[in-house]
Amino acid sequence: MLMSSTLPISGTGWTARVWALLITLCIVLFLDGLDVSMIGVALPSIGSELHMSTSSLQWLVSGYVLGYGGLLLLGGRTADLMGRRRVFLLALTVFAVASLAGGFVTSGPLLILTRFVKGLAAAFTAPTGLSIITTNFAEGPARNKALSIYTVFGAGGYSFGLVFGGLLTGVGWRWTILLPVPIALAALAAAYVLLPKDRPATEGGHDLLGAVFSTSGMLLLVYTVVSAPTAGWDSVRTLGSFAAVVALFTTFVVTESRVRHPLVRLGILRTSTLIRSCLAIVAMGGSYFSWQFIVTLFLQDTIGWSPLHLALALLPVGLMVTLSALFSDRLVDRFGTGRIIATTLTVMAIGYFMFLRIDTSASYVGAILPAVLLIAVGWIGFPAVNIQATNGIRNEEQGLAAGVLQTSMQVGPAVLLAITSAMIASGMPADPTRATMLDAYRPGLVFAAVIASVGALVALLTVVPWRLRGAPEVADELEPLPAELAA
Numbered sequence: 001m002l003m004s005s006t007l008p009i010s011g012t013g014w015t016a017r018v019w020a021l022l023i024t025l026c027i028v029l030f031l032d033g034l035d036v037s038m039i040g041v042a043l044p045s046i047g048s049e050l051h052m053s054t055s056s057l058q059w060l061v062s063g064y065v066l067g068y069g070g071l072l073l074l075g076g077r078t079a080d081l082m083g084r085r086r087v088f089l090l091a092l093t094v095f096a097v098a099s100l101a102g103g104f105v106t107s108g109p110l111l112i113l114t115r116f117v118k119g120l121a122a123a124f125t126a127p128t129g130l131s132i133i134t135t136n137f138a139e140g141p142a143r144n145k146a147l148s149i150y151t152v153f154g155a156g157g158y159s160f161g162l163v164f165g166g167l168l169t170g171v172g173w174r175w176t177i178l179l180p181v182p183i184a185l186a187a188l189a190a191a192y193v194l195l196p197k198d199r200p201a202t203e204g205g206h207d208l209l210g211a212v213f214s215t216s217g218m219l220l221l222v223y224t225v226v227s228a229p230t231a232g233w234d235s236v237r238t239l240g241s242f243a244a245v246v247a248l249f250t251t252f253v254v255t256e257s258r259v260r261h262p263l264v265r266l267g268i269l270r271t272s273t274l275i276r277s278c279l280a281i282v283a284m285g286g287s288y289f290s291w292q293f294i295v296t297l298f299l300q301d302t303i304g305w306s307p308l309h310l311a312l313a314l315l316p317v318g319l320m321v322t323l324s325a326l327f328s329d330r331l332v333d334r335f336g337t338g339r340i341i342a343t344t345l346t347v348m349a350i351g352y353f354m355f356l357r358i359d360t361s362a363s364y365v366g367a368i369l370p371a372v373l374l375i376a377v378g379w380i381g382f383p384a385v386n387i388q389a390t391n392g393i394r395n396e397e398q399g400l401a402a403g404v405l406q407t408s409m410q411v412g413p414a415v416l417l418a419i420t421s422a423m424i425a426s427g428m429p430a431d432p433t434r435a436t437m438l439d440a441y442r443p444g445l446v447f448a449a450v451i452a453s454v455g456a457l458v459a460l461l462t463v464v465p466w467r468l469r470g471a472p473e474v475a476d477e478l479e480p481l482p483a484e485l486a487a
Contacts, residue, residue, distance in 0.1 A: 009137045017194065021136075022146055024190040025129040026153035028092060031180050031187070032122045033157025034164065035099075036064060039115070040296070041165030041307045042173040049173070052108040062226035063112045067119025068126075069410035070219035074211050076127030076403025077263050080396055084132050085195045091124035092191065096184035103178035111177075126406050131399035134390045136196060145329040147390070148383035152321055152328070155382050159318025166308035209255050210263035217248035222411060225418045229425060268397060268404070273337075276462055277389035277405055280341050282412030283455020284348070284382065288375065289413045290420040291352060291448040294441045297424075302437045303360070313364060313372070320376035328383045337388035341381045342459035348378025349456050352449035356442070360434040378452070416451060420444040 009018055039046075039060055047057045079087045095118055102114035133150055137143040168175040224241035231237050256262040268274065292314065299305040299313065331340055351374030358367050389405040390398060427440040 009142050020190065021194040021196075022133070022149060024187055024194055025132060026150050027183065027187045028088075028125050028129055028191075029150060029154040030157035031095070031183060032068075032126060033154050033159075034161040035118065035122075035180055036061070037158045037161030038165035038168070038176040038179070039064075041162060041311070042169045042176045045169055045173040046111070050106070050108045050111065056108050056112075059112045059226075060115055062222075063115040064119040064122075065226065065410060065414050066219060066222045067116045068122050069119075069222045069407060069414060071120055071123035071215055072127060072407040072410060073214050073218065073264060073400075073403045075124035076131065076399040076401075076406075077211075078124065078399075079128040079131055080399040083198050084128050084135070084399065085198055087124055088128045088132065088195060089188065089191060091121045091128065092184060092188050095121035095125065096181055096188060099177060099180045099184060103174045103181070127399050127402035130386070130390070130402035130406070132195065134393070134398040134402070135395050139391065141329070141333055143390075144332045144383075144387050147386045148324070148328040148332070151383040151386045152324055155321040155379055156318050159314065159321060162311035162314060163308070163318075166306070166311040169307060207256070207259050207261055207263040210252060210259065213248050213252035213255055214263060217245055217252060218407065218411065220248065221245045222414055225411075225415050228418055229422050233422060264400060264404075265397065268393070268400060271392065271401075273388050273391050274393070274401055274404060276338075276341075276459070277385045278408035278412075279458055280345065280381070280385050280388075280455055281405060281409045282416070283345060283451055283458075284378065284385070285409050285413040286416035287348065287352060287448045287452035287455070288379075289417050290444060290451065291355070291375070293417060293420060294424070294444045294448070298438065298441055302434055313368065316369070316372050317376040317379065320373070321379045321382065324380040324383070328380060331380075332384050332387055337384040337391070338459065338463045340384040341388065342456060342463050344378045344381030344384075345452060345456035345459055348375050349449060349452035351375035351378065352445070352452055356445055356449065358438075360438055416447075420447055423447060 014022075043057050043060065046052065046060065075087075075091070098114045098117040098121065102111055102118070105111045105114060130147075130150070133146050134143060137146045164179065165176050168179065220241060224238060224245060228235075228238045253266070256264055256266050295314070296310060299310050300307065305313070328340075351371045354374060355368070355371035358371075362368060386405065390401055393401045423443045424440055427443060429436045429440065432440070
């Protein structure tokens with residue numbers, strides 16, 4: 001078991017050192033979201049200077065997702081086995097170096113390579129940072145408060161990255177690549193001082209076969225999904241890749257059921273709170289990223305808004321997520337995670353359906369802003385999802401649980417976004433006008449609303465039956481089962 005040098009922190013009256021530790025971890029997660037959204041705004045400028053085609057430009061985003069989504073499970077388990085402090089510091093160093101290199105490359109393929117390496121690094125920092133929190137803050141009010149603040153920084157990084165990207169692209173796109181470097185170096189120095197020392201696990205082993213099969217399967221799945229719109233969903237290459245993905249994951253499951261020290265203890269996938277959290281985070285992230293992708297294309301390419309104008313239009317989402325840090329932990333303490341997730345996903349779905357009223361002459365205040373505000377309310381449930389996922393999980397498997405959750409957050413939305421892109425491409429006319437382009441976007445907008453609605457329905461079904469019976473809050477929401485029963 002991996003032991004921390006400090007006892008879990010209980011209560012919410014934290015010392016300055018505890019706050020400094022938490023903010024350091026939050027800044028690193030903030031960088032992950034910031035990096036993804038800033039590069040999206042800068043894509044046209046990058047393509048012009050480096051002579052990259054549209055299909056090549058997508059890999060600046062997809063390459064990051066490929067590395068991130070492919071190694072999250074391995075990253076979380078490696079932290080559990082090798083020591084969280086060591087893994088976090090090493091991965092953050094790689095992230096900073098790759099960011100610096102990306103700011104000076106002169107070719108598209110090299111820039112894509114640096115994006116892939118940054119994704120690999122984030123696959124280790126993200127689950128490790130989450131598991132550092134869950135193993136150093138006692139389950140209950142202390143952990144709820146810490147996770148609420150932590151997850152808000154992650155979502156806020158993505159939203160505010162749009163604004164920073166819009167501002168910095170006007171100066172030069174390389175600044176969007178270089179901005180994370182000084183922030184990452186400052187966080188690295190702080191983490192070296194503040195992170196509690198731990199030691200590698202004295203029990204358990206390294207499941208090399210499991211690592212090979214899971215990583216290969218996840219990398220191939222993400223690659224297949226992001227390349228399918230170009231190759232064709234029914235092409236021999238795409239269908240063959242999906243068949244290979246199934247074979248790799250089947251082999252992985254067989255391996256994990258037989259080895260003595262599995263990379264992923266299959267029993268953890270029967271933990272109801274973790275599974276519900278994964279479904280909720282796929283619905284939340286998948287619907288939002290699909291919707292934002294369409295809104296970005298429509299408002300910039302069709303209506304003619306500038307990147308900064310677009311960023312400011314979506315800023316209420318970032319502001320709402322950030323402000324929710326002030327009260328989301330108290331909401332969880334009062335109502336439990338299940339009710340919050342069900343309510344916020346429902347509000348988010350209503351926002352997407354409200355956005356369907358938009359037309360080519362719709363005003364921002366009258367038509368767009370009300371929907372944006374409702375969608376922003378949906379993200380208040382994001383901290384509750386993370387809290388629910390790690391409740392009742394043993395300390396030595398907190399990194400694994402974090403990896404499972406964040407893998408769902410990366411791979412699930414990537415699949416749904418690829419489907420959305422295919423829907424748009426199939427309906428786009430050869431000689432589009434504003435009206436026909438909006439018609440091509442509508443199926444994707446409806447799809448985003450349906451994703452959120454299905455997620456809300458699943459969340460509601462786990463809460464409503466208990467309310468109808470007059471029973472108290474679901475047991476594993478407030479008082480998790482003992483580890484031996486949860487297994």
